Amino acid sequence: xxxxxxxxxxxxxxxxxxxxxxxxxxxxxxxxxxxxxxxxxxxxxxxxxxxxxxxxxxxxxxxxxxxxxxxxxxxxxxxxxxxxxxxxxxxxxxxxxxxxxxxxxxxxxxxxxxxxxxxxxxxxxxxxxxxxxxxxxxxxxxxxxxxxxxxxxxxxxxxxxxxxxxxxxxxxxxxxxxxxxxxxxxxxxxxxxxxxxxxxxxxxxxxxxxxxxxxxxxxxxxxxxxxxxxxxxxxxxxxxxxxxxxxxxxxxxxxxxxxxxxxxxxxxxxxxxxxxxxxxxxxxxxxxxxxxxxxxxxxxxxxxxxxxxxxxxxxxxxxxxxxxxxxxxxxx
Numbered sequence: 001x002x003x004x005x006x007x008x009x010x011x012x013x014x015x016x017x018x019x020x021x022x023x024x025x026x027x028x029x030x031x032x033x034x035x036x037x038x039x040x041x042x043x044x045x046x047x048x049x050x051x052x053x054x055x056x057x058x059x060x061x062x063x064x065x066x067x068x069x070x071x072x073x074x075x076x077x078x079x080x081x082x083x084x085x086x087x088x089x090x091x092x093x094x095x096x097x098x099x100x101x102x103x104x105x106x107x108x109x110x111x112x113x114x115x116x117x118x119x120x121x122x123x124x125x126x127x128x129x130x131x132x133x134x135x136x137x138x139x140x141x142x143x144x145x146x147x148x149x150x151x152x153x154x155x156x157x158x159x160x161x162x163x164x165x166x167x168x169x170x171x172x173x174x175x176x177x178x179x180x181x182x183x184x185x186x187x188x189x190x191x192x193x194x195x196x197x198x199x200x201x202x203x204x205x206x207x208x209x210x211x212x213x214x215x216x217x218x219x220x221x222x223x224x225x226x227x228x229x230x231x232x233x234x235x236x237x238x239x240x241x242x243x244x245x246x247x248x249x250x251x252x253x254x255x256x257x258x259x260x261x262x263x264x265x266x267x268x269x270x271x272x273x274x275x276x277x278x279x280x281x282x283x284x285x286x287x288x289x290x291x292x293x294x295x296x297x298x299x300x301x302x303x304x305x306x307x308x309x310x311x312x313x314x315x316x317x318x319x320x321x322x323x324x325x326x327x328x329x330x331x332x
Contacts, residue, residue, distance in 0.1 A: 006197070006199070006200070008201045008202070010158050011049060011053070011170070012030060012051030012052070012056050013035065013045060013046065013047050014027070014029075014045040014047075015043070015044060017042035017043070026042075028050070029056075030056065030092075031171070033176075047169065053092045053153065053203055054091060054205065054206075055093070056091060057090060058086075059084055059085040059086060060084045060095075061073075061074035061077070061082060062083065063077050063082050064077075066095065067091070068109070069108075069125070071083035072127075073111060075140075090108065092203065094107045094108055094152075108153060109141035109142075109145060109150070109152065110125060110151040110153065110155075110203075111124065111138055111140050111141050112124065112144045113129065113133065113136035113137070113139070114137055114138075114139045115135055115136050121139065122136070122190070123149075124157055125156050125158055125172060126172075126173060129157075129185060129187060132185055132188070154202060154203070154206050156202065156203040156204075157186035157190075158170055158171065158172055158173070158186060159174050159177065159183055159186065160183070160184040160189055161177035161182070162182040162183075169181075171183070171201075189201065
């Protein structure tokens with residue numbers, strides 16, 4: 001049963017050598033040729049988990065002050081005098097001498113294979129990888145960036161090494177695969193992904209990239225529920241054992257209802273008292289008016305004595321203050 005693959009990641013190889021003190025040391029290198037043909041020489045060993053490509057050292061373009069894997073990838077001056085092949089500040093992942101900027105990360109850039117037919121860029125490590133398709137040309141890192149395509153190490157395709165059992169590992173180029181393994185170039189893997197499986201060897205991850213410093217509005221997470229934050233004026237006299245939801249959403253409502261009831265009750269009582277006082281005042285004013293009227297009638301001045309005479313007889317009537325007694329009236 002064949003193994004169906006997916007994305008794989010490259011691990012650097014070890015180049016072991018002996019120093020002047022007869023102590024075995026090793027260097028992390030990208031390919032077998034870097035070990036055997038290196039300045040110090042050494043013995044090529046299988047890929048090691050200690051050789052993380054994110055941290056593997058690469059070169060720097062001096063005038064451009066940018067990391068690159070070869071002098072021909074420098075943007076302006078491609079002479080070897082303008083290129084330092086080993087710069088401790090440059091890794092395959094990024095330029096570590098420059099401060100991290102999330103809006104403009106200083107990732108090490110790689111070239112791409114450009115197809116005139118599809119107008120697509122395919123990120124690769126070696127320029128020679130573009131020759132296999134027969135229709136692609138190599139574009140330098142600066143030319144690739146000018147086309148708004150970013151080829152950092154997490155997008156760069158490298159060689160796959162397949163065992164007979166189906167297990168797959170990744171290498172920088174076919175020569176770094178052991179002789180008993182089947183090598184698949186980036187272009188061969190691309191064709192394989194169209195019909196067979198998703199085997200795709202990538203140069204590195206971004207897992208050890210420093211996390212960018214976020215603004216305070218993003219980095220400070222709320223430690224309380226939205227209900228609690230919606231009521232910033234909660235009374236401090238609430239019992240401590242009361243839940244945040246009750247204290248934030250129920251108490252203000254109850255307090256407001258009670259206040260409204262008190263106001264309504266006070267208004268009703270005040271209205272009743274005002275009406276009672278008004279009616280009482282009207283009553284007293286009416287009674288006082290009636291009393292004055294009756295008093296004025298009782299105090300009318302008495303009729304004065306009236307006397308008159310006729311030829312036949314004389315009469316005299318005397319009214320003594322409206323007395324109705326028959327004994328008070330006498331004929332004269």
